Amino acid sequence: MKIIEIKNLELPEVKVIKFQRFSDERGYFTETFRKSEIFFADKEFIQANESHSQKGTVRGLHLQFNPFMGKLIRTIQGHMVDLVLDARKNSKTFGKIIAYDMPQTYDKDFGEWIWVPIGFAHGNFYPSETTIEYLCTGDYNPAGEVCISPIANDIDWTLFDPGLKEQFNALVKNQPLFSEKDKNGLSIATWKTDPRSNNFI
Numbered sequence: 458m459k460i461i462e463i464k465n466l467e468l469p470e471v472k473v474i475k476f477q478r479f480s481d482e483r484g485y486f487t488e489t490f491r492k493s494e495i496f497f498a499d500k501e502f503i504q505a506n507e508s509h510s511q512k513g514t515v516r517g518l519h520l521q522f523n524p525f526m527g528k529l530i531r532t533i534q535g536h537m538v539d540l541v542l543d544a545r546k547n548s549k550t551f552g553k554i555i556a557y558d559m560p561q562t563y564d565k566d567f568g569e570w571i572w573v574p575i576g577f578a579h580g581n582f583y584p585s586e587t588t589i590e591y592l593c594t595g596d597y598n599p600a601g602e603v604c605i606s607p608i609a610n611d612i613d614w615t616l617f618d619p620g621l622k623e624q625f626n627a628l629v630k631n632q633p634l635f636s637e638k639d640k641n642g643l644s645i646a647t648w649k650t651d652p653r654s655n656n657f658i
Contacts, residue, residue: 476567526593605645
């Protein structure tokens with residue numbers, strides 16, 4: 458695996474890892490992950506997931522504890538816009554959400570992962586039918602999951618890319634594909650007073 462760049466996003470704990478593709482007239486080859494790379498060396502990924510979503514789907518915002526879970530996510534096919542919200546209630550950026558646009562195209566000489574560490578609620582929306590992969594640092598435990606609704610009216614959008622916010626607003630207005638769990642997730646105010654938030658100080 459050849460990492461080209463690691464960049465911080467508007468929430469600096471959230472990183473984008475850009476890795477090189479080696480292309481010729483046949484297509485390309487790339488290593489998408491190598492444990493020995495310095496960025497990954499202190500992280501133990503123990504579960505790999507694949508998710509397929511129809512155009513117009515919104516997922517999240519999900520946060521795990523017992524066990525805690527960091528996530529490394531990439532688009533395999535299609536177009537994902539990743540959403541990350543700071544759920545650490547003593548953080549200066551608590552309640553703020555950001556987005557990162559991650560379409561999959563085959564004409565670029567790189568691919569990308571986004572790293573979402575423990576303490577951040579994660580979700581995404583899909584402008585087209587899409588398949589993604591994500592690696593997790595904990596086993597999934599449904600009893601240890603919290604959902605903050607991405608349409609909660611007290612989320613702070615000030616760090617969010619304006620163009621992506623327009624896309625999100627248009628999708629939400631047009632009856633997105635939501636699970637009931639996600640649609641009816643917690644508000645920021647409710648999460649702040651929830652005893653489970655004490656796991657994320």
